[in-house]
Amino acid sequence: MTHDPAQSLLIAPPPPPRNLLVVRLTALGDIVQSLQIIQSVARQWPGCRITWVVRDTFAPLVEAAPFVHHVIAYRRKAGWRGLLETIRQIRRERFDMVWDMHGLIRPAFMTLAARSPQKWGRKSSKGLRGLSYNRFVPTPAGPPPHHAMTVHQQFLSTAGLDTTIDIPLPLKPISLTGQLDDDWKPFFNNDSKRDSSPLFVMFTDSSAANKMWNGYEALTRLIWVNYPDSRVVWCGLKPLPPPPPRCAAGPLP
Known part of the structure; x- marks a missing residue:
């Protein structure tokens, strides 16, 4: 039986998860914007434990977010060893929901490997990447290109959450x-x-x-x-x- 991505857009918003996995490995600007999205998630789902997979280079930034409970640092320079190490860490837990906010092949592979009944990805993900998800987040209305924040806000609306972005983004001190x-x-x-x-x-x-x-x-x-x-x-x-x-x-x- 083939999976029609359009059908997943008609599903009612899910109940609040107790354990959410966010996959956003790079880049700096997109991570900051994704943090603002997840800050909104934490405000509206206060009982949700948030785990984030991010490249080790950017891990200190995500760790500085008080609403992220656990960070899994992906060692990209370690090659396949780093990828398998990250997947093993992901599979140690069960998640109610996974949000792949990145949409490339490595994040999609991590999402596929996660132990979770709900695996969300962007509707623009095609080919093998699309096989990693069982629910697709729609692309923003209007002609592309779309701003990254607008793309990420679709995760909020698909979850039935308020898409208002909280400003500022509070972070714990980071030692440079x-x-x-x-x-x-x-x-x-x-x-x-x-x-x-x-x-x-x-x-x-x-x-x-x-x-x-x-x-x-x-x-x-x-x-x-x-x-x-x-x-x-x-x-x-x-x-x-x-x-x-x-x-x-x-x-x-």
């Missing part, structure tokens, strides 16, 4: 000192002179040319208008554009 080159440590270290000085960090990289944004300089100047004593850092793995005066710029460690 051990991950920085020596040249950057003095800039990020808190001392008596800088404790009250706001720090803004902008990640200027993008995975695709059509996602590049040319508004970093204007945003930086706007920050200085509103926060004259602030510090601004532009970070990226790719060559950075010349920053405006007073703005530190450099590659990520």
Whole structure:
């Protein structure tokens, strides 16, 4: 019997799960937006225990979210060994529901391996990826491309939840000192002179040319208008554009 993805869109919203697995491995911006979605989930399903699978590079960010109860760090650089290690960790628990908010082959494989009666994925997932899910989250209305936040909000609406995004996103303090080159440590270290000085960090990289944004300089100047004593850092793995005066710029460690 073949599975018709359209039929899954007509199913009534499920009861609140007690144990939710979120699969979102990368990238930084999408993880931040997914965190905002899951923050809304935690507010509306307060009794739900949330586990998150994420690439080890981004694990400290997800661990800083007070509403995420457990983080499984996927060691991508370990190859198949890292993937199998992650799958073993996933299968140690039973989940009421899995949300694959990523939609690529590795996250789909992790979703397929999870012990859960409900495995949700994006309707845009095709081929072998689509076989991992038994419920599909619809794509947003209107012509593509769609903003990642709009795509992720479809998980909320499919679950029968309010799609309002809570702002701000509260995070526990994250220590960066051990991950920085020596040249950057003095800039990020808190001392008596800088404790009250706001720090803004902008990640200027993008995975695709059509996602590049040319508004970093204007945003930086706007920050200085509103926060004259602030510090601004532009970070990226790719060559950075010349920053405006007073703005530190450099590659990520």
